[in-house]
Each structure stands twice: as C-alpha cells, then as structure tokens.
Amino acid sequence: MKSYEVNFDGLVGPTHNYGGLSFGNVASQSNSQQSSNPKEAALQGLAKMKALMDMGFVQGVLAPQERPDVGALRSLGFSGTDAQVIEQAAKEAVPLLVASCSASSMWVANAATVSPSADTADGRVHFTAANLNCKYHRSIEHPTTSRVLGAMFADQKHFAHHAALPAVAQFGDEGAANHTRFCRDYGEAGVEFFVFGRSAFDPRYPAPQKYPARQTLEASQAVARLHGLSDDGVVYAQQNPAVIDQGVFHNDVIAVGNGEALFYHEDAFLDTEQMLAELSAKLAKRGGQFKAICVPRAQVSVEDAVRSYLFNSQLLSQADGSMLLIVPQECQNNERVWQYLQTLTSSGGLIREVKVFDLKQSMQNGGGPACLRLRVALNETELAAVNPGVIMTAPLYGTLTQWVEKHYRDRMTENDLADPQLLLECRAALDELTQILKLGAVYPFQIN
Template sequence: MKSYEVNFDGLVGPTHNYGGLSYGNVASQSNSQQSSNPKEAALQGLAKMKALMDMGFQQGVLAPQERPDVAALRRLGFSGTDAQVIERAAKEAMPLLVASCSASSMWVANAATVSPSADTADSRVHFTAANLNCKYHRSIEHPTTSHVLGAMFANQQHFAHHAALPAVAQFGDEGAANHTRFCREYGEAGVEFFVFGRSAFDNRFPAPQKYPARQTLEASQAVARLHGLRDEGVVYAQQNPNVIDQGVFHNDVIAVGNGEVLFYHEDAFLETDKMLAELQGKLAKVGGNFQSVCVPRSAVTVDDAVRSYLFNSQLLSRADGSMLLIVPQECQANERVWAYLQSLTSSGGLIREVKVFDLKQSMQNGGGPACLRLRVALNETELAAVNPGVIMTAPLYGSLTAWVEKHYRDRLSETDLADPQLLLECRTALDELTQILKLGAVYPFQIN
C-alpha cells in the first residue's frame, strides 16, 4: 500500500497583523506595529500550496481561527455586545485586543503533534492539539484547532484525537515545531524525534537565561504516551539553550528532518553525538539508514539562520529519492546562507535542489515555510478517509483565491483592530470558508 507525507498548510487569517506578541521571536518583535497586508499574506501562502501540488506533492489546507476572539475577551471581564466588548478592550487594554486578533494559527506546525499509524499501539493516526501556553495569544487556539482537526480527520477507525495537555508551564507543548519523524518509508514504522528546551522537574538539564524555553521534556513524554509510541521508537533531545537565547524559539528554526535525513545547525542541540547515535541505532532496527547533514557555524552563524530561516524550510522527498529544500526568499538575500546552499546542492549530496518562495508577510511575523505546514503521514486508505474538502486541487485553489480576494483587506494596522466591522467581516468570510472546505460548524460563532 502506498503512503504519503501530506503537508497541510495554514491558511492565513483575515486579521493577520504585526502585533509583536512573541517574545523570543526576533522577527515578530522587530516588525511590531508595522502595517500588514492580510490579502497578500494569504495569497502568498496559497501560491506555495499550489506550487507544491503542481510538483506532485500531496497538499492540504488548514483553516484559520475566528478573530477577534470575543469569547476570550469576555473571559477577561469585558462585557456587552460583541461590538461593545471590542470597543471597551481597545479603550482599556489594547494589548489584550491585539492578542485576541492574532492570526498566529497560520503557523500550523504549532497546531498539534501527529503520529502516523505505523508508529502507534492501536494503528491509528494520533493528533494531540498543542496547548501553546507559553504565549497568551496562542494559548487560546487549541479548542478551535481541535474542532478543525476533528472535522478534517473525522473517521474514528483511522484517526484518534487528544485534547491539549494541561495548560501549565510544566507541560508547555508547542506541537510539531519541536517534533520530527524519521523513517525509510512513510507507511513503515519509524522513529519519532522530540526536542525540548527544558525539563520542568529535573534541574540537571540547563535552561536558557534570556528567552523562555517553550517545550518541556515532560510535555513531549506525555504526547508520546498518549499516542501509544514504543520506547524503541522515540528519541528525546535537548535544544541548545544558548541558541534559544539567540532567538531560536522552536527547534524548526535550527533543524529540519524528513525521511531518513536530519538537516541541522552545528549548535542546534546538546550532546549531539549521543543523539545522532541513538537516532541511527533505533532507525536501523526498523530497517532505516539514518543520515545527517550538519551546517557548520563557520559557514552559517546562528544569527544567519534566525534571520534567513534557513532551517525553517521544507525538506521534501522526490520520487527519485533525492531531496528538495523549500526556502524563503530571505535565504537568497543572505550572502552567506545562499553561498552555503549553492555549495550544498552542487556537491551531489542528499539535498539536490533548492526552491525559493516569497513569504514576506509571514516571515516578517516570524514564520517561514516549515511554520506554515503540519505534516501528516498517511497510507492510501487513511488519505481516502480524510475530509476531501481540505485536499488541495486546482479548483479548490481557484475557490480559495477568489475567497481571499473577496473578503480580505490589503492593509491592517493596530488601530484597525478596534473596528467592530472587522469582526463581522471575519465571521462572514469564515462562514463561507467552512462551506468551501466542507468542515461543518467548527467556529464558536457557528456552534454557540
């Protein structure tokens, strides 16, 4: 039976703005308060989805969240009609309104952790929505994320869904941004690689001093238990706290893996040699041949990696076994990074080609190609059980492009978030979107 890695990209929401909400994310903070272009952001993301589909890769789409999140504002004490809630929040607590309008759910690498059926005890694909409790504006996402994923992967014979972990610091979970899976074939048993920034209960693990470590070891272990993973099919590794303090807030900013290959920066991890040996040994037990590509700091500094998002790229397997790297335009603009990529692809090694995409709107808010997609390994039967409305096709691309052109603003500033009309625009757009994607009622305004 054939198997596939399907990339489900996040559709950028109508309230895409530069709120500078993510402490530790250099790009997010440095572009704070600039005007954004939601329409351009959504169209850039859709263009990437279509391009990958046209290249023969399985591609899906994951819907954005309802924003502003009026219910979240009500829980914080704002009352009245929806319009009055927004107006009062804008007057009394603008930062809370900005947080409630965040379109950060576009980065669906943080939506959940996914384990394919070949790895799990009950032979189903398992999803655990990420609690994202390190940042308030992201911590409010997981209820709707669970509804949307449930509507996309509804067949209980093939798919199992878990609620987010307890929303406390000890179980901080950032989803697939800190999770990679290595395997010989997507439908075969593999090794799941969990990267954590700190331990909540064991002080033997060093922690960063400047920026928070968002993923805990305990959260990763809990997800592995929930998914029924075998001990011999899991490897845990600690992210280097020094690179977290340089703006590497998730592992996918400093490393990316696919198939049997890990592409990583020299400074990405602690105890790197031990980690690589464990990955190699465990993958070999299930018939795989683990390989790694280390980018030396002498060629690309951590600062280069953060500013270019070299590692927040998509590493994709071609039919001939070679690898393709999807990178943001910022990699081409960085002289050292681009020189390294040219030497990498010309050396005849594992990664043979680089394709560049313009994702400026997402990049300016701190998310690149890898942030925009959630990877789900599926066999033919499982893929057939996915809601067909969310699988990208040429007609769906056309419908979504027309939908964006119809509903999205081409300029959004912080002051625009206080406009109650924006909420009505977003709800109208999302109500239509659920019909396009055949999701049913997944948003609070549709359910309540």
C-alpha cells in the same frame, strides 16, 4: 500500500497583523506595529500550496481561527454586545485586544503533534492539539484547532484525537515545531524525534537565560504516551539553551528532518553525538539508514540562520530519492546562506535542489515555510478517509483565491483591530470558508 507525507498548510486569517506578541521570536518583535497586508499574506501562502501540488506532492489546507476572539475577551471581564466588548478592550486594554486578534494560527506547525499509524499501538493516526501556553495569544487556539482537526480527520477507525495537555508551565507544548519523524518509508514504523528546551522537574537540564524555553521534556513524554509510542521508536533531545537565547524559539528554526535525514545547525542541540548515535541505532532497527547533514557554524552562523530561516524550510522527498529544500526568499537575500546552499546542492549529496518562495508577510511576523505546514503521514486508505474538502486541487485553489480577494483587507494596523466591522467581515469570510472546505460548524459563532 503506498503512503504519503501530506503537508496541510495554514491559511492566513483575515486579521493578519504585526502585533509583536511573541517574546523570543526576533522577527515578530522587530516588525511590531508595522502595517501588514492580510490579502497578500493569504495569497502568498496559497501560491506555495499550489506550487507544491503542481510538483506532485499531496497538499492540504488548514482553516484559520475566528478573530477577534470575543469569547476570550469576555472571559477576561469585558461585557456587552460583541461590538461593545471590542470597543471596551480597545479603550482599556489594547494589548489584550491585539492578542485576541492574532492570526498566529496560520503557523500550523504548532497546531498539534501527529504520529502516523505505523508508529502507534492501536494502528491509528494520533493527533494531540498543542496547548501553546507559553504565549496567551496562542494559548486560546487549541479548542478551535481540535474542532477543525476533528472535522478534517473524522473517521474514528483511522484517526484518534487527544485534548491539549494541561495548560501549565510544566507541560508547555508547542506541537510539531519541536517534533519530526525519521523512517525508511512513510508507511513503515519510524523513529519519532522530540526536541525540548527545558525540563520542568529535572534540574540536570540547563535552561536558557534570556528567552523562554517553550517545550518541556515532560510535555513531549506525555504526548508519546498518549500516542502509544514504543520506547524503541522515540528519541528525546535537548535544544541548545544558547541558541534559544539567540532567537531560536522552536527546533524548526535550527533543524529540519525528513525520511532518513536530519538537516541541522552545528549548535542546534546539546549532547549532539550521543543523540545522533541513538537516532541511527533506533532507525537501523526499523530498516532505515540515518543520514545527518550538519551545517557548520563557520559557514552559517546562528544569527544568519535566524535571519534567513534557513532551517525553517520544507525538506521533501523526490521520486529519484533526492531531496528538495523549500526556503523563504530571505535565504537568497543572505549572501552567506545562499552561498552555502549553492555548495550544498552542487556537492552531489542528498539535498540536490532548492526552491525559493516569497513569504514576506509571514516571515516578517516570524514564520517561514516550515511554520506554515503540519505534516501528516497517511497510507492510501487513511488518505481516502480524510475530508476531501481540505485537499488542495486546482479548482479549490481558484475558489480560495477568489474567497481571499473578496473578503480580505490589503492593509491592517493596530487601529484597524478596534473596528467592530472587522469582526463581522471575519465571520462572514469564515462562514463561507467552512462551506468551501466542508468542515461544518467549527467556530464559536457557528456553534453558540
């Protein structure tokens, strides 16, 4: 039976703005308070989805969240009508209003951790929504995320859904941004690779000093247990605290894996040789041949990696066995990074092609191609069980483009977030979107 790795890209929400909410994310903080363009952001994301579909990859769409999150504001003591809640928050606590309007759910690499059926004890695809409790504006996402994923992957015969881990620091979970999977074929048993920034209980693991380590070892271990993964199919690795302090807030900013290959920076991990040996040995037991592609610091510094988002790329398998790297335009704009990529693709190695995409609106808020997609490995039967409304087709692309043109503003500033009309616009847009994607009632305003 044929299997696929399907990329479900996050659709950028109507309130896309540069709030500078993510401490530790250099791009997010450096562009804080600039004017954003939600319409352009959504269209840029859709263009990438269509391009991958046109290349022959199976591509899906993951809906954004309802914003402003009036329910979250009410839980913090604001009251009255929805308009009065927004007005009161704008007057008394602008940072909370900005947080409640964040469109960060677009970066669906943080939506959940996914384990394919070939790896799990019960033979189903498992999803655990990420609690994202390190940042308030992201910690409010997982209830809606769970409902959306449940509407996309509804067949309990094939799919299992787990609630987010306890929302405490000891179980900080950032989803697939710190998780990847190695395998000979997407339908065969593989090795799941969990990367953590710190341990909540074991002092032997060093922690960063400047920026927070968002993923804990204990959260990764809990997800592996929930998904029924065997010990010989899991590898845990610690991210280098020094690179976290340089702005590498997730592993997908410093490494990306696919198939049998890991593409990573020389300074990405602690105990790198031991980790690579474990990955190689465990993948070999599953019939795979692990391939490590190390980018030397002498050719690309961590600073250049963060600025260009070289590793926040999509590494995709092509029909001839080679791999394609999807990178943001910022890689082409960085002379050292682009020179490295030209050398890499001309060397006759595994990565032989690079495609560049303009994702400036997302990049300025700290998210590149890898942030925008959640990978789900599915066999033919499981793919047929996915809600067909969320699988990208040429007609769906056209419909979503028209939907964005109809509902999205082309300019957004902090002052615009205080406009009660914005909430009405967003709800109208999302109500229509759930019909387009055949999701049913997944948003609080549709349920309450």
